[in-house]
Amino acid sequence: MMAAIEIQGLEKSYPSTxxxxxxxxxxxxxxxxxxGQIYGFLGPNGAGKTTTIKCMLGLLRPDRGNIRxxxxxxxxxxxxxxxxxxxxNPYFYEYLTIRELLGFTGRLFGMSPAERKxxxxxxxxxxxxxxxxxxxxxxxxKGMIQRAGLAQALVQDPEVLILDExxxxxxxxxxxxxxxxxxxLKHSGRTIFFxxxxxxxxxxxVDRVAIIxxxxxxxxxxxxxxxxxxxxxxxxxxxxxxxxxxxxxxxxGERRDNRTIIRVETLxxxxxxxxxxxxxxxxxxxxxxxxxxxxxxxxxxxxx
Amino acid sequence: xxAKTIALFMALILTAGALQFHYDTQVEYFAxxxxxxxLPDGKTLKVLSFGYxxxxxxxxxxxxxxxxxxxxxxxxxxxxxxxxxxxxxLNPRFKAPYLVGSWIMGLEGGRYRMAIRLxxxxxxxxxxxxxFEYDAGFYAYRDLKDLELAEKLFKQAAERPNAPPLIRRxxxxxxxxxxxxxxxxxxxxxxxxxxxxxxxxDSAFHHLYQIDFERDKQLLKRAIxxxxxxxxxxxxxxxxxxxxxxxxxxxxxxxxxxxxxxxESGTIKARRNYKWKSSY
Amino acid sequence: MKILAIARNTFxxxxxxxxxxxxxxxxxxxxxSSRFVSMLSVGDQQKVLMDVGLASIHFFSVLVAIxxxxxxxxxxxxxxxxxxxxxxxxxRLEFVLGKFTGLALTLLVALASMALLFFLFLFVTTGSFAPxxxxxxxxxxxxxxxxxxxxxxxxxxxxxxxxxxxxxTLYLVGQVLWTFQEFKTRLHEPFSRYVATAxxxxxxxxxxxxxxxxxxxxxxxxxxxxxxxxxxxxxxxxALLTLAVVIFRRxxxx
Numbered sequence: 001m002m003a004a005i006e007i008q009g010l011e012k013s014y015p016s017t018x019x020x021x022x023x024x025x026x027x028x029x030x031x032x033x034x035x036g037q038i039y040g041f042l043g044p045n046g047a048g049k050t051t052t053i054k055c056m057l058g059l060l061r062p063d064r065g066n067i068r069x070x071x072x073x074x075x076x077x078x079x080x081x082x083x084x085x086x087x088x089n090p091y092f093y094e095y096l097t098i099r100e101l102l103g104f105t106g107r108l109f110g111m112s113p114a115e116r117k118x119x120x121x122x123x124x125x126x127x128x129x130x131x132x133x134x135x136x137x138x139x140x141x142k143g144m145i146q147r148a149g150l151a152q153a154l155v156q157d158p159e160v161l162i163l164d165e166x167x168x169x170x171x172x173x174x175x176x177x178x179x180x181x182x183x184x185l186k187h188s189g190r191t192i193f194f195x196x197x198x199x200x201x202x203x204x205x206v207d208r209v210a211i212i213x214x215x216x217x218x219x220x221x222x223x224x225x226x227x228x229x230x231x232x233x234x235x236x237x238x239x240x241x242x243x244x245x246x247x248x249x250x251x252x253g254e255r256r257d258n259r260t261i262i263r264v265e266t267l268x269x270x271x272x273x274x275x276x277x278x279x280x281x282x283x284x285x286x287x288x289x290x291x292x293x294x295x296x297x298x299x300x301x302x303x304x
Numbered sequence: 305x306x307a308k309t310i311a312l313f314m315a316l317i318l319t320a321g322a323l324q325f326h327y328d329t330q331v332e333y334f335a336x337x338x339x340x341x342x343l344p345d346g347k348t349l350k351v352l353s354f355g356y357x358x359x360x361x362x363x364x365x366x367x368x369x370x371x372x373x374x375x376x377x378x379x380x381x382x383x384x385x386x387x388x389x390x391x392x393x394l395n396p397r398f399k400a401p402y403l404v405g406s407w408i409m410g411l412e413g414g415r416y417r418m419a420i421r422l423x424x425x426x427x428x429x430x431x432x433x434x435x436f437e438y439d440a441g442f443y444a445y446r447d448l449k450d451l452e453l454a455e456k457l458f459k460q461a462a463e464r465p466n467a468p469p470l471i472r473r474x475x476x477x478x479x480x481x482x483x484x485x486x487x488x489x490x491x492x493x494x495x496x497x498x499x500x501x502x503x504x505x506d507s508a509f510h511h512l513y514q515i516d517f518e519r520d521k522q523l524l525k526r527a528i529x530x531x532x533x534x535x536x537x538x539x540x541x542x543x544x545x546x547x548x549x550x551x552x553x554x555x556x557x558x559x560x561x562x563x564x565x566x567x568e569s570g571t572i573k574a575r576r577n578y579k580w581k582s583s584y
Numbered sequence: 585m586k587i588l589a590i591a592r593n594t595f596x597x598x599x600x601x602x603x604x605x606x607x608x609x610x611x612x613x614x615x616x617s618s619r620f621v622s623m624l625s626v627g628d629q630q631k632v633l634m635d636v637g638l639a640s641i642h643f644f645s646v647l648v649a650i651x652x653x654x655x656x657x658x659x660x661x662x663x664x665x666x667x668x669x670x671x672x673x674x675x676r677l678e679f680v681l682g683k684f685t686g687l688a689l690t691l692l693v694a695l696a697s698m699a700l701l702f703f704l705f706l707f708v709t710t711g712s713f714a715p716x717x718x719x720x721x722x723x724x725x726x727x728x729x730x731x732x733x734x735x736x737x738x739x740x741x742x743x744x745x746x747x748x749x750x751x752x753t754l755y756l757v758g759q760v761l762w763t764f765q766e767f768k769t770r771l772h773e774p775f776s777r778y779v780a781t782a783x784x785x786x787x788x789x790x791x792x793x794x795x796x797x798x799x800x801x802x803x804x805x806x807x808x809x810x811x812x813x814x815x816x817x818x819x820x821x822x823a824l825l826t827l828a829v830v831i832f833r834r835x836x837x838x
Binding site: 319373 | 763765822
């Protein structure tokens with residue numbers, strides 16, 4: 001089966017401020033997105049996520065490497081016919097209404113008036129803007145703009161959807177709705193490629209994830225393979241035990257004010273530590289499960 | 305694709321150039337340009353130039369130079385006084401327009417009185433400059449042959465600070481040319497006294513010698529005439545004028561030597577002859 | 585057609601902009617104020633009326649051309665709305681042509697409404713209709729198209745402030761380009777003469793379209809001259825648009 005997105009050896013650099021040298025941004029990206037997948041593109045800010053996406057859309061010319069979208073070279077116009085794109089922090093013409101924006105987008109795809117009318121209504125319902133389509137974009141809230149942006153990406157019913165930081169600036173309700181929408185699109189057979197710098201955005205929905213740091217893919221695969229979703233360790237915060245008593249009870253840890261913070265690796269150990277605390281009449285002030293974060297991975301990769 | 309587009313651009317811009325060429329051959333483009341029929345006066349333009357007075361003055365000046373050297377526009381002098389008036393109103397300390405404007409008015413347009421008016425305005429607005437009145441004096445002397453006016457202008461120029469001694473000589477010469485010999489003599493005497501180089505001193509000496517001679521010649525001419533009226537002949541020698549009581553004393557030249565007298569014709573000659581003078 | 589979709593959108597953006605109406609208002613206002621200026625004149629009031637009216641329309645329509653041209657194209661890039669267009673199956677050529685068509689349409693509407701009000705005003709105040717002014721408006725429209733194409737070229741690679749400066753400068757140079765021919769005869773160095781000649785033929789000669797005087801003074805205007813001017817304008821616009829496409833294709837949208 002033909003891949004939805006196939007990136008091979010993608011390299012891109014920008015000229016420095018005075019154009020005297022080129023600063024590499026992408027240093028050889030390879031990735032393949034199979035049709036029907038939700039693919040997460042994870043990386044800290046400035047890692048090269050948006051640059052990769054712009055290369056896919058023909059907004060930037062790669063220095064080296066090639067990109068194929070549904071089997072077509074990304075430089076060809078055809079490759080963009082079945083592509084929907086939501087830019088990061090989308091901004092649309094303030095003077096247009098949501099409906100006019102979608103109509104305009106439909107025209108750019110050369111859709112017939114009847115088809116346009118039908119699709120505009122469909123996507124308005126899909127993103128939950130039905131009934132608010134006559135609002136001027138200049139008067140929309142950030143959440144509404146994000147939905148409008150999503151709607152325009154969906155107008156021509158694209159096979160592949162590319163979303164750049166779609167979760168940024170959304171409230172929890174908005175995040176949930178977007179997640180549901182993406183999942184429903186996946187169920188209707190669409191491919192969704194989205195970028196984020198927040199690990200939690202990826203959870204519960206992506207099939208595969210690629211982690212990009214400093215213009216290189218450092219990991220690629222199922223999210224579970226990459227990041228253990230289980231807790232890495234626990235931190236116990238103990239009160240009411242002086243330092244000597246704590247040491248005697250085997251409760252060594254970091255002292256902060258009159259608290260001791262103890263690092264504990266497993267749940268069993270947690271229980272035994274709690275008993276030890278009680279034996280010296282101490283009190284558990286808090287128990288914090290510490291999870292692996294993107295930052296941990298990032299720090300680990302940088303440390304290599 | 306890009307190469308083809310660039311080629312298309314080249315072709316189009318060349319075609320545009322060719323059309324421009326064609327257009328210019330069709331239309332008498334420059335002959336159409338007329339003088340400013342209505343140029344607002346300087347005060348109005350000061351307001352209209354919105355604080356860019358000097359710039360507007362520069363532009364107008366540059367434009368005027370181009371315009372007035374377009375010799376095929378025959379009526380170009382119709383508004384010249386107004387135009388230079390406006391330029392110099394906008395920037396009264398901008399010196400070139402006075403000078404260039406007066407050249408154009410005078411040398412090109414033959415309007416010398418106008419040129420002198422412009423230069424006098426320049427002198428009024430730039431009291432430390434002698435060049436305006438000096439130029440004006442030249443136009444008055446050489447082109448208008450108005451010696452009185454020339455004298456006035458050279459005098460004013462000479463009295464400006466830092467005026468070169470040359471101007472004082474011109475002034476004195478104007479006075480001399482108007483037969484005001486005593487005044488001219490005083491002026492040259494003054495020049496001789498203040499001269500600090502040999503050339504000036506020589507020049508002053510020559511002029512003084514000549515003026516002195518002219519005065520003496522007039523005196524002697526009158527005396528000889530009187531002698532002739534009384535005795536019906538010319539005196540045999542100049543001393544006879546004293547002997548007969550017509551003159552108390554026989555004048556001598558500036559260096560104290562006797563003049564040469566020809567009893568036959570009754571004429572006087574100086575020992576020295578500064579040729580440039582005797583054309584008079 | 586995709587070009588028309590972009591054109592339509594551009595037009596819509598322009599006419600929904602308040603500044604557009606402000607400029608139109610001033611154009612009309614100054615054209616009307618010619619009535620008062622003409623009162624100050626002694627004799628030939630119609631000439632003064634037409635002079636001031638046409639000059640106001642000229643000035644403000646040029647402002648509209650520069651302002652909308654630069655503003656609309658730059659805003660598209662600055663606000664990144666261009667991503668929404670170019671990430672669709674749209675070529676850069678289609679984008680440039682669409683923008684230009686939209687701007688041309690905007691200018692047509694702006695000029696036509698100013699001209700219409702001018703004719704109405706002239707008819708009401710003097711009872712006469714000066715059809716010769718149509719020649720001026722026609723050529724002015726071509727001039728406006730050149731200005732807007734210039735602004736397209738500049739904003740395809742530069743910031744709006746620089747683009748405005750470039751466009752205004754070229755507009756002013758274009759108005760006095762005819763002096764280059766005279767200027768040239770005064771240059772003695774061959775190299776500067778070549779430069780002057782090259783500039784004369786390369787830069788837009790906007791004075792060709794300025795027939796205000798001829799129209800008002802009822803001076804002769806040959807058909808050949810008008811045709812040559814129009815042909816020049818059209819070819820020049822085509823050249824500028826091609827250049828804009830060339831630059832725009834090279835442009836990366838960071």
